[in-house]
Amino acid sequence: MLLAGTYDGVYRAGGPRFDSARKVLDSGRVLRVRRFEGWDGTFAATKTGLYRTTDGGDSWTNLGVPREEVYSVVGDTRGERLYAGTHPAHLYVSEDGGDSWRELEGFQDLPSREEWYTPRHRDEAHVRSLGVHPDAPDRVIAGVEVGGVHVSDDRGETWTEREAGLHDDVHHVLILGPDEYVASCGGGLYRTRDAGETWTRLDEALDHTYFREAFFHEADADSGDGVLYAAAARSSPGTWSGANGADAALFESRDGGDSFEALAYPGRPEEVVLAWTTHDGEVLAGTNDGRIVVRDLDGWVGGGQLPAGVSSLLGSP
Structure with missing residues (x-):
């Protein structure tokens, strides 16, 4: 099953790629699918709530997170605690599968909390990314736009700031291991191997700095070591229209981010890759114009077109 979260709802593919798709959730803008x-079903974090489907997308239930605009969601690997991050930047946990929610008030006690805001988002911030790793099941990693990366080692009850040396406009945190993350930010691409105590900037040799999301594929056909993918634009979405478009780029690294190669893809340079997934061993990406592109042995090729920009993809490994 292939699902796409878009600017106007969730779509399900009718074929092996997105050559045919049908809207299955009319939720407005979707941030994550x-x-x-350890959890049954699929979750969609949207601007109208957090939804769950257990039948492949035919029916969805709004889980009633206390704040309507849900930007991120993660379930712990024990199947016990479901976390939801919202706009404005609050964090909630459910211990009964989404039937009830409790705010994790310790998240509001972080020293930098009063500095989390951006004029572009009503002078507020949101929890744009949430992650856990099975080797550290009590640790929750939160990325805030705009507000940095923060880590809890007690299942979200208390938090520590992990933003020293990191740009604070955090769009996504890719969890590679219990201590290794890659943060895509409005001012660069960063890696930590000590759970955010220190960060290394990975994009210093590149000519793009506005990163939206990175993705790692372990089973790439060309390399047994796996490939780190990252996509970027010259600047923020307000500059993505006009004659020059976004001047976007897609990068691949086969050495964990130490070096990158820029590759052409359908829709470049006007369209920015915002989402990634794997399906049947292939890597798929989605752009802000609704285009799906697929990585094959010869490069990136077209994989279908959706009627709205793609913000999240979910396939089968």
Whole structure:
């Protein structure tokens, strides 16, 4: 099953790629479509709530998070605690599968909390990214736009700032291991191997700095070591229209981010890749113009077109 979260709802593919798709959730803008180890079904974090489907997308239930605009969601690997991050930047947990919610008030006690805002988002911030790793099941990693990366080692009850040396406009945190993350930010691409105590900037040799999301594929056909993918634009979405478009780029690294190669893809340079997934061993990406592109042995090729920009993808490994 292939699902796409878009600017106007969730679509399900009718074929092996997105050559045919049908809207299955009319939710407005979708931020994340995700599935978690230890949990039944699929979750969609949207600006009208957090939804769950257990029948492949034919029916959805709004889980009633206390704040309507849900930007991120993650379930712990024990299947016990479901976390939801919202706009404005608050964090909630459910211990009964989404039937009831409790705010994690310790998240509001972080020293930098009063500095989390951006004029572009009503002078507020949101929890744009949430992650856990099975080797550290009590640790929750939160990325805030605009507000940095923060880590809890007690299942979200208390938090520590992990933003020293990191740009604070955090769009996504890719969890590679219990201590290794890659943060895509409005001012660069960063890696930590000590759970955010220190960060290394990975894009210093590149000519793009506005990163939206990175993705790692372990089973790439060309390399047994796996490939780190990252996509970027010259600047923020307000500059993505006009004659020059976004001047976007897609990068691949086969050495964990130490070096990158820029590759052409359908829609470049006007369209920015915002979402990634794997399906049947292939890597798929989605752009802000609704285009799906697929990585094959010869490069990136077209994989279908959706009627709205793609913000999240979910396939089968």
